Amino acid sequence: MVYLAAALAEIGGCFAFWAWLRLGKPAWLALPGLASLAAFAALLTLVESSAAGRAFAAYGGVYIAASLGWLWAVEGLRPDRWDLLGGAVCLLGAGIILLAPRSG
Template sequence: MTAGLYLFAALAEILGCFAFWAWWKQGASALWLVPGVLALAAFASALALTPPDQAGRSFAAYGGVYICASLGWLWLAEGEIPRASDLIGAGLALAGALVILSGAVRAG
């Protein structure tokens, strides 16, 4: 369940941030901000449901998932294939997230 929450949070955050990016950087209509704000609210709500008792620990563990999801967005939505260095960095970040979560689960 935790992995699903983090994945949902990452997708919502990326979609929300992309809506703002499209408006600000690509000249999209200001109406893009409405689903952007809703997506960012969904992101915050999902992240608040994750198990760690401390927000900072939950956010730190989420960071690894977000990095991986962002590279997925880079590839699938933007058509840019991640480099080997991107994948290695994402793997390290995800491994760090797993270490953080394993400590939080054992302590809780």
């Protein structure tokens, strides 16, 4: 659940800048975007992991899948089968990283 919250915070923060710089929306959108990106960084510290790099790597798969959800829900573009296949592969990779048995 932390990964999903982090993904929404990161995507929302990045999209605020996208809206400002690419879609011509007001510059003040950068302020909530910055706050959202700070929340994203703080949320990732809540992930139970012995190594930050491993937590961030697993998060990458969740980020990709959440971005495809954003594409559909916010931007109104339905992901195609290749988007969905790629997202599934990324989630599988995230699952392997998170759930693999580790020694010591």
